[in-house]
Amino acid sequence: MNSSYKPKKIILTAGPSIGKKEIKYGLDAIENGWNENYADYLIKFENEFAKYIGVKYALSVTSGTAALHLAMLSLGIGPGDEVIMPDQTFISIANAIVWAGATPVFADIEMDTWCLDPESVKKAISKKTKAILPIYTYGQPPRMNEIRKIARDHGLFVVEDACPAVGSLYKGKRAGSLSDIAAFSFQGAKIMVTGEGGMLVTNNKKWYEKAASLRTHGRDPKKTFWHNDMGFMYRMSNLQAAIGLAQLENIDSFVKKKRQIFHWYKKRLEKVDGILLNDENDWSESNYWMCSIILMKKFKYSRDQLRAELLKRLIDTRPFFYPITMFDMYKNAKKVDTKNSYHTGLNGINLPSGINLTQDEVNYISNQVIDLLSA
Numbered sequence: 216m217n218s219s220y221k222p223k224k225i226i227l228t229a230g231p232s233i234g235k236k237e238i239k240y241g242l243d244a245i246e247n248g249w250n251e252n253y254a255d256y257l258i259k260f261e262n263e264f265a266k267y268i269g270v271k272y273a274l275s276v277t278s279g280t281a282a283l284h285l286a287m288l289s290l291g292i293g294p295g296d297e298v299i300m301p302d303q304t305f306i307s308i309a310n311a312i313v314w315a316g317a318t319p320v321f322a323d324i325e326m327d328t329w330c331l332d333p334e335s336v337k338k339a340i341s342k343k344t345k346a347i348l349p350i351y352t353y354g355q356p357p358r359m360n361e362i363r364k365i366a367r368d369h370g371l372f373v374v375e376d377a378c379p380a381v382g383s384l385y386k387g388k389r390a391g392s393l394s395d396i397a398a399f400s401f402q403g404a405k406i407m408v409t410g411e412g413g414m415l416v417t418n419n420k421k422w423y424e425k426a427a428s429l430r431t432h433g434r435d436p437k438k439t440f441w442h443n444d445m446g447f448m449y450r451m452s453n454l455q456a457a458i459g460l461a462q463l464e465n466i467d468s469f470v471k472k473k474r475q476i477f478h479w480y481k482k483r484l485e486k487v488d489g490i491l492l493n494d495e496n497d498w499s500e501s502n503y504w505m506c507s508i509i510l511m512k513k514f515k516y517s518r519d520q521l522r523a524e525l526l527k528r529l530i531d532t533r534p535f536f537y538p539i540t541m542f543d544m545y546k547n548a549k550k551v552d553t554k555n556s557y558h559t560g561l562n563g564i565n566l567p568s569g570i571n572l573t574q575d576e577v578n579y580i581s582n583q584v585i586d587l588l589s590a
């Protein structure tokens with residue numbers, strides 16, 4: 216470890232690991248993945264992904280958002296229906312619910328997991344509620360058993376937004392295997408990437424087939440160019456699947472590295488007074504997609520000033536997602552009190568968490584954070 220380490224260029228918040236295998240499979244798909252081989256990597260990627268998560272079906276799509284949209288439609292969620300989701304998350308989830316014709320209802324997160332608070336969900340339930348949509352905030356699993364119990368008691372579906380959580384575990388079970396339908400994302404900042412891309416997973420054949428049909432314009436699987444529904448064009452390409460398959464074959468080492476990065480941060484930052492880290496619980500194992508801190512008291516620098524100061528020291532960061540009900544499109548949405556979503560949304564920072572980060576870089580970043588927060 217070198218304590219005088221100084222970065223030569225900006226340390227980015229995210230970044231994938233691309234190796235020889237991705238290039239090999241990618242080139243093979245370019246050369247050979249056409250005509251009768253047009254779906255070879257897609258089929259392999261879907262099969263291996265289902266096996267890895269521990270579910271029966273996996274359907275590759277263009278994005279995590281597309282997977283969430285298809286999840287809503289496959290479950291028959293539409294006009295007049297409400298879906299409960301956290302206010303603290305990416306806007307795409309709310310949009311996917313609205314695209315399906317349904318209404319998002321915003322509940323709060325816990326300060327412990329930074330995920331959907333089961334008590335808040337109970338307050339948000341109405342006669343119109345059809346589903347609960349918990350989200351794996353930066354990789355950390357939500358309290359799935361508590362959420363599933365509420366769903367059982369009220370006859371609701373559970374859709375997991377496991378978009379950033381490939382490899383996270385809830386009580387030993389993989390993220391994405393704990394609900395009716397789950398969504399994953401392989402967007403370029405995620406733990407495994409295909410450029411853009413996503414996956415819908417489920418154990419239910421009927422929902423899988425419905426999603427598969429809607430993915431390609433609602434087509435009939437048995438009759439060429441016959442359409443039973445008005446669907447979408449949400450197919451992933453074989454080229455992307457080639458990269459995805461290579462990434463999946465390396466996922467264990469990616470998760471291990473991300474966990475290592477978090478523990479490097481934790482060792483340095485856990486003693487800093489007034490900040491919260493996204494440490495896992497004894498019932499969860501996070502893939503630590505993003506290592507993050509939340510400012511819990513007043514420091515000399517506000518969140519945004521701290522980010523600006525870090526940038527001067529060549530450290531790129533991201534703010535947390537602003538609470539969705541802050542946006543014009545959702546400011547009149549139905550919600551319960553979401554004060555934790557507001558506190559985290561305005562005081563949270565994602566620190567650099569890319570897979571190729573080194574311990575020297577993490578120590579450098581930690582030192583700068585400590586320096587600025589003790590000013």
Ligand SMILES: *Cc1c(COP(=O)(O)O)cnc(C)c1O
Pocket residue numbers: 277278279280281304305307308350351352376377378379399400401402412413
């Ligand atoms: C990345 C992400 C999404 C969106 O995924 P896309 O592939 O960009 O559509 C949705 N939800 C969460 C929690 C995410 O982290």
